[in-house]
Amino acid sequence: MDRAKRHLIPLVLAALACIPSARAQTGTIRLSADLREAARRIFHARLELPVKPGPLTLLYPKWIPGEHAPDGPIADIVGLKFSANGKTIPWHRDDLNTFMFHIDVPGGVTTLEATYDYLSPANGEGFSAGPSADQMLAVLEWNLLAFYPSGAPTDSLTYQASVRLPQGWKFASSLTVDKQDADEVLFAPVSLTTLVDSPVLTGQNFRSISLAPDVKPPHHLNIAADSAAALAISDEQISAYSRLVREAGALFGARHYDHYDFLVSLTNYFYPNGLEHHQSSDERIAERTFINNDQEESANSLLSHEFTHSWNGKYRRPAGLATPDYEQPMKDDLLWIYEGLTQYIGEFLSARSGLRTQEDYRDALARIAAYLDNRPGRSWRSLEDTALAASLLYDAPHNWDLARCGHADPPAIAWTKISR
Numbered sequence: 001m002d003r004a005k006r007h008l009i010p011l012v013l014a015a016l017a018c019i020p021s022a023r024a025q026t027g028t029i030r031l032s033a034d035l036r037e038a039a040r041r042i043f044h045a046r047l048e049l050p051v052k053p054g055p056l057t058l059l060y061p062k063w064i065p066g067e068h069a070p071d072g073p074i075a076d077i078v079g080l081k082f083s084a085n086g087k088t089i090p091w092h093r094d095d096l097n098t099f100m101f102h103i104d105v106p107g108g109v110t111t112l113e114a115t116y117d118y119l120s121p122a123n124g125e126g127f128s129a130g131p132s133a134d135q136m137l138a139v140l141e142w143n144l145l146a147f148y149p150s151g152a153p154t155d156s157l158t159y160q161a162s163v164r165l166p167q168g169w170k171f172a173s174s175l176t177v178d179k180q181d182a183d184e185v186l187f188a189p190v191s192l193t194t195l196v197d198s199p200v201l202t203g204q205n206f207r208s209i210s211l212a213p214d215v216k217p218p219h220h221l222n223i224a225a226d227s228a229a230a231l232a233i234s235d236e237q238i239s240a241y242s243r244l245v246r247e248a249g250a251l252f253g254a255r256h257y258d259h260y261d262f263l264v265s266l267t268n269y270f271y272p273n274g275l276e277h278h279q280s281s282d283e284r285i286a287e288r289t290f291i292n293n294d295q296e297e298s299a300n301s302l303l304s305h306e307f308t309h310s311w312n313g314k315y316r317r318p319a320g321l322a323t324p325d326y327e328q329p330m331k332d333d334l335l336w337i338y339e340g341l342t343q344y345i346g347e348f349l350s351a352r353s354g355l356r357t358q359e360d361y362r363d364a365l366a367r368i369a370a371y372l373d374n375r376p377g378r379s380w381r382s383l384e385d386t387a388l389a390a391s392l393l394y395d396a397p398h399n400w401d402l403a404r405c406g407h408a409d410p411p412a413i414a415w416t417k418i419s420r
Helices: 003-017 192-196 235-252 293-298 302-309 335-353 358-373 383-388 410-418
Strands: 029-034 042-050 054-059 077-084 087-089 091-093 100-105 111-119 137-140 158-164 170-173 177-181 184-187 200-203 205-211 219-225 260-266 273-276 280-285
Touching: 077 100, 087 100, 137 260, 158 192, 170 205, 170 219, 170 260, 200 205, 200 219, 200 260, 205 235, 219 235, 235 302, 235 335, 260 302, 273 302, 280 302, 302 335, 335 358, 335 383
Parallel strands: 029 158, 219 260, 260 280
Antiparallel strands: 029 042, 042 111, 054 100, 077 087, 077 111, 091 100, 137 200, 158 184, 170 200, 177 184, 205 219, 273 280
16 A cells, blocks of 8 residues: 555544444434332433444433533433344443443334433432432433434434423423323423433422513422421522522523523532522432521532522633533533533622521621632642543542642532531
8 A cells, every 4th residue: 555545544433433323313312210129229211313234323412511421320220121123132342431322223123222220329429420210209310311323413412302201200301391190290302412411300209380470481499308397498498599599590691591490409418519500400408407596607608609600601712621522522621610610600699698697698708718828728729720630639548638639629619518
């Protein structure tokens, strides 16, 4: 082979790498979640994928939006089986990428079916990979169950999701309901990007509260709790969250969503944290937060932080964090804006809304200044490096934290939100 042709090989290989997998056929992918065993921390799933005969590569979400790290909980997927026309189809995991699965679709097959379970941890830390279910409630982040064809941008993939709930449980989501029959809910088709951005909160003890009814589009505070007593949020607290809606609108000057749903889990069995979405937010806080003044004080800026993310992080996002799918690594160098600016805005919106007192807000600012004054990590690493290392720092041990982390790093931000 002459030198000119040899030079073409890398270009050809690069072009082939960009070809969508697929034998994946254009059409709606159906994803069904069965949460009837959520109390046992088991989520059952079924995927129906239009296909054409030939090699097919599927991916499980690895880099999760808002989590800023390759922490998709692939190890918690069990019982994976593929079939078509009543016959089992073999599969094998890629030997280099453990989030990638290869299938050879037989001739005559137009729909591939996959069944599998997600096992939610019973304890431990983490975002969507942490505990997401107990005996009384569950949070379904769709990235836990969504396989998708490689090579196709998630914006271009259409999914129609459905969920079967435990008997009598109620739910909330930013997804549009297409049809509901008792405990079975069928949502309207959306892109995979939107689906992963639209969790479902469900529980036996459930309450949905309209916030700032004078404001359009509508906003709701949806609460699922481990006890009915925990749902007793006061009128004063509801008024404060309504003021949060108004204050955010006054600050940003626009609302870029069709509606907004706060999805709040009141449970002591989940790791306390929050995860932002465009039209909703997933907050996990202590069971008695709304009926215990001390606990309510500890979570007073969490909802305002995640609500701020709807503008700063979702509607407007650093370029390095806007990836075409969940396989491409995210660049966290601007995370100090994505998280840091959001933390700043969330704190003062909390104070302006009355979710915290002015004195408490000033004390919080002083505490942050003191916190930064006593971090030896600031002497050796820059703010940019702290941001770039976010995917490592999120899961770093808490010991030697002051020396390891330079500035208001992501673990510290997360802890600041929930431990005041």
